[in-house]
Amino acid sequence: MTEALLELKGLSKAFGALKASDAVDLTLMPGEIHALIGPNGAGKSTLIAQVAGWLHSDAGEVHLLGRNVSHWSVAARAGLGLGRSFQVSSLASEFSALGNVLLALQAREGGAFRFWSPLRGNARLRDEAMAVLARVGLEDRAELPVASLSHGERRLLEVALALAIQPKLLLLDEPMAGLGPEGTRNLTAFLRGLKEEAAILLVEHDMDAVFALADRISVLVYGRVIASGPPEEIRQSAAVREAYLGDSLC
Numbered sequence: 001m002t003e004a005l006l007e008l009k010g011l012s013k014a015f016g017a018l019k020a021s022d023a024v025d026l027t028l029m030p031g032e033i034h035a036l037i038g039p040n041g042a043g044k045s046t047l048i049a050q051v052a053g054w055l056h057s058d059a060g061e062v063h064l065l066g067r068n069v070s071h072w073s074v075a076a077r078a079g080l081g082l083g084r085s086f087q088v089s090s091l092a093s094e095f096s097a098l099g100n101v102l103l104a105l106q107a108r109e110g111g112a113f114r115f116w117s118p119l120r121g122n123a124r125l126r127d128e129a130m131a132v133l134a135r136v137g138l139e140d141r142a143e144l145p146v147a148s149l150s151h152g153e154r155r156l157l158e159v160a161l162a163l164a165i166q167p168k169l170l171l172l173d174e175p176m177a178g179l180g181p182e183g184t185r186n187l188t189a190f191l192r193g194l195k196e197e198a199a200i201l202l203v204e205h206d207m208d209a210v211f212a213l214a215d216r217i218s219v220l221v222y223g224r225v226i227a228s229g230p231p232e233e234i235r236q237s238a239a240v241r242e243a244y245l246g247d248s249l250c
């Protein structure tokens, strides 16, 4: 049987009396895009933070590539192959697009970086950074400061930074936010091509993008998974329609 890349078992987190995530079970298989949807405040970002390791869970377990990483740091989880989309605010806006990817690559190399001759190391890393930018179609924008990139180009750069660690799976929290129709189309096509290389746990409000991309959808309401299945099953689910008051799934 194929092993899950990510398995959440009974994951819970409360803020005071509020159960932001409540005994969540979820599985991400290789080659899969698993979308996590739900109304505002349902607990999607909380769950992503628990998976990434930013937020300590009250109960439950996170298994990554068959290992229980529930008590591992963010960096250790990333080291095992867990990538995540960067928020715009984490881009270094005074640096170029290329500079940002180089920073991410150097962070990946960690301590080993200092053992190389700087010139050889830089040339190798520069080539790799350019290849990463080319994958998201930003090679022509490499030398531009982040501040002069469009919103859509910055979102693509965030995905490029996530790819720099060669992740086996990616957490993407609302990657389409603020993109126009063309940007959404471009990113949707890119993510569809990416999933064989890195499976994706996707939080996204754009239902067209979700239904175009997802192999499986889990619906979170008040921290609980109320439905999980293939897109068509979710579209037909009465419980899901009720949770969304029938608005965005029609």
Ligand SMILES: Nc1ncnc2c1ncn2[C@@H]1O[C@H](COP(=O)(O)OP(=O)(O)OP(=O)(O)O)[C@@H](O)[C@H]1O
Residues within 6 Å of the ligand: 015, 018, 020, 038, 039, 040, 041, 042, 043, 044, 045, 046, 047
């Ligand atoms: N640090 C915190 N302290 C207290 N309450 C929090 C904290 N973080 C989140 N919450 C609450 O937990 C609940 C879940 O929030 P979360 O941001 O995970 O939802 P979400 O599904 O991502 O929402 P959205 O779709 O609006 O981004 C909300 O009621 C929110 O107000």
